[in-house]
Amino acid sequence: MxxxxxxxxxxxxxxxxxxxxxxxxxxxxxxxxxxxxxxxxxxxxxxxxxxxxxxxxxxxxxxxxxxxxxxxxxxxxxxxxxxxxxxxxxxNAGDWISQRQQLQLAIEALDLPRLEALYYQSLALYPLSTAVSELWQPVILALEAKWTIQPDILARRTLEAFLRSQVGTRLHYANQATRGPLLLLTAMPDDQGPLWVLMVALMASEQGYRIQMFDHTLPLEALPQAVTRLHASMVLLTSGQRESDSYIHTALPNAAEALSVPLGICGEVARLRDSELRDSPVHTLGDELPQAIARLRPLLRESGVL
The missing domain is CATH 1.10.1660.10 (Multidrug-efflux Transporter Regulator; Chain: A; Domain 2)
Incomplete structure (x- = not known):
């Protein structure tokens, strides 16, 4: 060297x-x-x-x-x-597998000091997009798949509480430091919790967006008022689930039509439902979160928001 x-x-x-x-x-x-x-x-x-x-x-x-x-x-x-x-x-030649195993073990063991150390280490050593795509997103996907078969509500809620605290603190200061577009961010009805919302919020904030995040699902009929009152530039919905056919085929496109700003979806739902929403007013941004956030700015320009 x-x-x-x-x-x-x-x-x-x-x-x-x-x-x-x-x-x-x-x-x-x-x-x-x-x-x-x-x-x-x-x-x-x-x-x-x-x-x-x-x-x-x-x-x-x-x-x-x-x-x-x-x-x-x-x-x-x-x-x-x-x-x-x-x-x-x-x-297989790298240590990502080892890092993912360490993170997953800390979460499942409810080892908060270790979880905190791994969280700060990942954000210190890597650009946020790399930390999310190579470490946090794969671990959350693995845990959600495991929890589908063997539910562990305590581990899930502990991880959610930890990330809510860490991400919430970052958002508080980041929102004050930027004048970027405001994203209204909420989960879809079938999602099990705010894990995907928190990851998306972290990524979007790093890219200069202001974030209004909701832990619990905001009803679709409340979105127009939320956009107006919060002066949001876009609505972004996330889910790690497939969501129901009626929600995807009818409710979501109708909600997008009723909004004055773009409505996008990301997370696993975007991958699972992409072909069904391709010709709808709903923007599917993909399940890879760094790439999904990278697509926001061109979309906002195309929509005349920027």
Missing amino acids: SIKATHPPDTPLYPIREVSRLTGVNSVTLRAWERRYGLIRPKRTPKGHRLYAQDDITRIERILQWLNRGVPVSQVVDLLDQPETVEAPTP
Whole structure:
């Protein structure tokens, strides 16, 4: 591994906040990459403040490319100096499986200190989209499949309470810091709880949207008033379930027609019902949450909201 710790004196240098803005990687993650894995080595001022050269920024972009290909951060250091054409290791060669097992065990054991540690570790080491797509979403899918056969209401409610607290705190401060479009976010009737709502809220907030989140299902007939009174730019519904035929075929399209803003769905329901809603006024955004959130801005532009 060859990481340059110093740069020529005439090299432009950037503070961590500017590098975070340019790369989309928050400062906590940049520090974790440096301290824990030695992925980057910025220059330091006499007072210890980090300064990054363009080479460092390029390296950060390479790190993101590998992470977005599903490579665990622990393996990235060995790949950074390889040619761009090198194939990403297969998932079985990485430690995502181990991380998912650890997270699932902590949830099922109701081990809140361990759960908290894994939560903060995942958000510190990875961009949020990677943490959600590679760790949290697969674990929630696995748990929901297991709970369908062997219900564990205590584990579910404990996880919901934990995420509600963590995500709620982030949303509170994020909503104050941005003037982005407001998303009205709620679950569909057959969903078992707010897990998908919380994951979607976390992803959307990170992308600069303000979030009005409802733990419990908001009736479809209440959506027009909610949009008007909350000045929402879009309604986004989530579910890990298939939902009933009458809801999908009739109630949901009728609700979309009655709204002055777009109505979209994401989560497992979007994958399961995509073909049935393709020609309806309901926008199916997919079950992969990072990609679903990435589709929001073009949709809002197309609808004239932005």
